[in-house]
Amino acid sequence: MSTPHEVPLPVVGISGFDAGLSEDELAVQQAVHRFAQDVMRPIGRELDRMPSEEAFLPGSPFWQFHKQIQALGLGPEAMAGLPPDQAARMEGLVFQELAWGDAGLATSFGAGAMPMLMAQASGQQELIDLCEGRLGCWAATQPDRGSDGLILYKPERYPGSKGNKGNLQATFVGDEIIINGQTSAWVSNGAVAQVALLDIVADYGTGFFDAQGSTYGCNIIVPLDLKGISRGKPLEKLGKRALPQGETYFDSVRVPRRFAIATQDDYDIKHAYAWAHAGTAMSHLAAGLSRAAFELALAYVHERKQGGAMLAEHQLTQYRLGGIGMKVEAIKAMARHVAHFTKCAPRPHPYFTASGKAFCNSEMMTVVRESLQLFGGMGLTRELPIEKLLRDAQAMQIEDGENNILQAHYGYLLSQLHLQEGFGRH
Structure with missing residues (x-):
């Protein structure tokens, strides 16, 4: 209690000096906070101390986490009906609490939803069904194509240079896409994911480069149990050890052209x-x-x-x-x-x-x-x-x-x- 003439302390919440949260937002925040404290922190500490080759085997604590977080219903579909401003607020509340629990597991959850997020944006029910119930990854980095893959404008490249086509490439032939190469070892969930959103360069019949030396690109949703796909071992690394990262190799992997959700004309925007x-x-x-x-x-x-x-x-x-x-x-x-x-x-x-x-x-x-x-x-x-x-x-x-x-x-x-x-x- 405060004494007379003493200013009382402010009211603070779980996340600090936040005010104006709705009843629904408070309920979600509290539920996710309990999950982060009771489930994520113990599992994150356990995975942090395990060898990576053991940490992500079937039945490990990593898979227990994903089973339990699925039951919370926090995936892309949970935000789908909210107005944009409310979705932004709710997304912030959820991801902040998840990272408070364990940043590696939170990243695995977020990256795992990327294929479904883009499948829903495409409106293609076949791709939504393909992603349903599967842990995903977003495969955009390769052994010699990292941050330079994020360059959007030609003047940002080194003068006289071309865009980097990297180690993983798609060739569009008729109604099929043929994929060859490998991802980097840093793809989140890459060592264990069941479906991937590939964000890679593409040849539509005229090569990989346009007249300005920029690469053509594509986004493709690919199930990772197809013939020609193999995996590297989960990476041993300094931090975020609860997040499985590793290479995926593609040897003449063929998928239907309709699995592409962004191609030559709309890739840059998407x-x-x-x-x-x-x-x-x-x-x-x-x-x-x-x-x-x-x-x-x-x-x-x-x-x-x-x-x-x-x-x-x-x-x-x-x-x-x-x-x-x-x-x-x-x-x-x-x-x-x-x-x-x-x-x-x-x-x-x-x-x-x-x-x-x-x-x-x-x-x-x-x-x-x-x-x-x-x-x-x-x-x-x-x-x-x-x-x-x-x-x-x-x-x-x-x-x-x-x-x-x-x-x-x-x-x-x-x-x-x-x-x-x-x-x-x-």
Whole structure:
């Protein structure tokens, strides 16, 4: 209770200084938070300590997670009937709580829904049925085609260079598509997915390049049990070890042409749409992981004595808590802003989405490092979960586009808006 003339403390919720959530939003947030705490955190810790070759075998905790999250009904169909602004808010609430639980498992869930998301956008019932009940992946990166695959405009390429056609290519022949090559080892769910959304270059009969040296592209939904498809081993890596990543190989794999949901005439627009919508999730994931690290540090400084008092009683600690707490709120705000623009703007753009990913993930890294620093030496031990969050956060600096490359894309967009639309002239 507050004494007379004392200002009462503010009312805060699960995710901090949030207000104005509807009853439905609060109910979803609370349900997902319980799932994140009771299911995701224990499974994420268990998978983090397992060898990758064992972590994703049938019957492992990874598959238990996917079975249980399916029962929650959080897939693309759950958002399908909501107005865009409400969908943006709900998406943020869900993904932030999932990442608060475990960022690797949250990414697996999000990437797993990509084929279904694009199948629904295509309106083709055959493709929707093909994705139903199957764990998906979004295969866009290859061994020598990573962040450069995100270049949308010719002037961004190195002068005189062509677009990168990469290691995985589609050839359109009559009513069939023939696929050859391999994905990179960094495709989320790539080691275990049952259906893929391929985002790759294509030859429609005149080669892979247009007159300006840019590649033709396509989006294809491909079941991954077809003849000619094989897998590499799940990757052993530093962070996000609960997320199975690995190569997929295609040797003259044939699918019907109707499995393509974006081809020569509409690929660029649909590619941009898919990237813009997928990229918002990375901002929400950063918000959730940042909050998890901050909350661990906040609890620890109220348990640990140093210099004759609790750490939390020292002004320097309070100053540091204030700094990382402000960053957590800024990350949340940026993530929601990007999601709202992407869902509601007349013409969303992936380079603006990229700015959100780069900002939120860079600031998240600062939050997690400073949170670990407040633990002192204990933060480095595997007894406490904070060191895992640091490893997961490091992986997210590169995942879904390396942050500096994405920031450069955003700078290019701002320049073009100024030159072509007059943005910033007044």
